Amino acid sequence: MNDLLGAHVSTAGGIRNAPPRAGAIAATAMQIFTKQPNRWAEPTLAGDEYDAFAAALALTAASATVAHDSYLINLASPDPTLRKRSIASFEAELARCETLRLSYLVSHPGNYMDDRESGIARNADGIAEALERIPGSTILCLEATAGAGTVLGSSFEELAAIIARLPAAQRSRVGVCVDTCHVYSAGYDLVNEYDDVWKRFDDALGLDMLRVLHLNDSKTPFGSRRDRHELIAEGSLGEAPFRRIMNDERFHAVPKVIETPKGDDAAATDSRMLALLRSYRDGAAQQSG
Numbered sequence: 001m002n003d004l005l006g007a008h009v010s011t012a013g014g015i016r017n018a019p020p021r022a023g024a025i026a027a028t029a030m031q032i033f034t035k036q037p038n039r040w041a042e043p044t045l046a047g048d049e050y051d052a053f054a055a056a057l058a059l060t061a062a063s064a065t066v067a068h069d070s071y072l073i074n075l076a077s078p079d080p081t082l083r084k085r086s087i088a089s090f091e092a093e094l095a096r097c098e099t100l101r102l103s104y105l106v107s108h109p110g111n112y113m114d115d116r117e118s119g120i121a122r123n124a125d126g127i128a129e130a131l132e133r134i135p136g137s138t139i140l141c142l143e144a145t146a147g148a149g150t151v152l153g154s155s156f157e158e159l160a161a162i163i164a165r166l167p168a169a170q171r172s173r174v175g176v177c178v179d180t181c182h183v184y185s186a187g188y189d190l191v192n193e194y195d196d197v198w199k200r201f202d203d204a205l206g207l208d209m210l211r212v213l214h215l216n217d218s219k220t221p222f223g224s225r226r227d228r229h230e231l232i233a234e235g236s237l238g239e240a241p242f243r244r245i246m247n248d249e250r251f252h253a254v255p256k257v258i259e260t261p262k263g264d265d266a267a268a269t270d271s272r273m274l275a276l277l278r279s280y281r282d283g284a285a286q287q288s289g
Contacts, residue, residue, distance in 0.1 A: 003246065004029040004064040004255040005277060007270040015045065015100075016052035023060035025270045029255040030057075031066040031106070034096040038071055040085065042092045050099055064255035065102040066141075066212055069093045075126030076110030076119035076152055083122065086110070091130045098136035104212050104255070106141045106177045109153035109162060119152055124165035131170045141177040141212045146185040146227040154186040154225075156204035163205075175211030179259075180237060180245075181218040181229050189222060190241040198250075213256045215242060215277065231260050232273050243280040 006027030011018045015034065022030035035043050057065070073090050077083045090107070097105045110126075112119020127140065142162060147154030152162070163174055178201070184190050188197045201207065217235030219228035233239040245251060256277070263269040 003252060003278070003281065005257075005274055006030045006062060006064070006255070007258045007260075007274065008032070008068065009270075010266065014052075015049060016056050019053065019056035019060050019062065021267065022062045024267050025274060026061070027270075027274065028061050029064040029066065029257055030060075030062040031068055031257045031259075033070075034067050034093060034100065034102075035070065037068070040070075040072060040089065042089070043096075045096075053100055064104075065100075066104045066106060066255060066257060067093065067097050067100075067102050069105060069107045071108075073107070074110040076112045076123040078112070078114045078118065078122070083126065087126050087129055090126065091134050094130055094134040094136065094138065094140070097138040098134065102138055104139050104141050104175075104177075106143050106212060106214075108143050108145060109151070109159070111150045112152055113150050116150075116152070119150070120158065120161050121165065123152060124162045127162070127174070128166050128170060131166075131173055136173075138173075139175050139211055140173060141175045143177040143179060143214070144183050144186065146182045147187075147225045148227065154182075156201050160204045163209075176205055176209045177212040177214060178210060179214035179216060180241065181214075181216040181235075182227060184218055184222055184237055185220060185224045185226055185228075187223045191222070191237055194241055194244050207250060210251070210254055213245065213251060213254050215245065215256050215258050216260055217242075229260055231269075232258065232276055239280075242277060246277055246280040 006029035008031040009018050009021040011032050018032045073086045075086050110123050142159050145151045145153040153159050217230040217232050217237045219230045220226040221236050258273050
């Protein structure tokens, strides 16, 4: 069985154009934005656009589909106006994911701005409100963050605290996305303490909560608290943790998506990164054979 491995691909020209871009890089997993991530405006898509997306997706090998929500959403905000707008946008994201039949929606926990515990409560309550209003099967994945400023979610325990506040009936619709760049920048040493990092994740959340992996190297050093993605094996993480992830059978069925720099030719760069990651697994298999 092939790994679920792919990239964040562009929806330029219409959402129906994303699956062919995933197909062009031989992706078996695909991540998209369902709207422009730095604008509040919500797109109005006709039914034929959704149908065209589904038809195009069926022509690819991408069996795991992921959306990343808007960067403007802040469910933890103490500002009532911003939080209300964020919840409405978050609900719209969930609704589009359901219509497109996407497997996962990755979302950054918000910025608390005032008090951390209050921010955790607001974030969880906003998620609960949205999940109640938008039923469906898309799994919401809270993404571990690098921990800059007042951002929530830079520790596994904090992600667990947000999830624990949700009504029990909603927790089956929630998981976690681990970004290798983010957690390394947040102080989880995947290079020197790989096994310990995943034990800490298991202790705080349970490995079954890991639903998506973002595979990104980092432009900044360990513990920098900065979110700066780099090409695989060309940053401060280097090759070793990616080789281990690709050969870790616990994560074989977990979709792995790169969000690495695209360069001048996105398809060529993504293809090179995915081939490199696949070579880690293939090489290990050949050696063991």
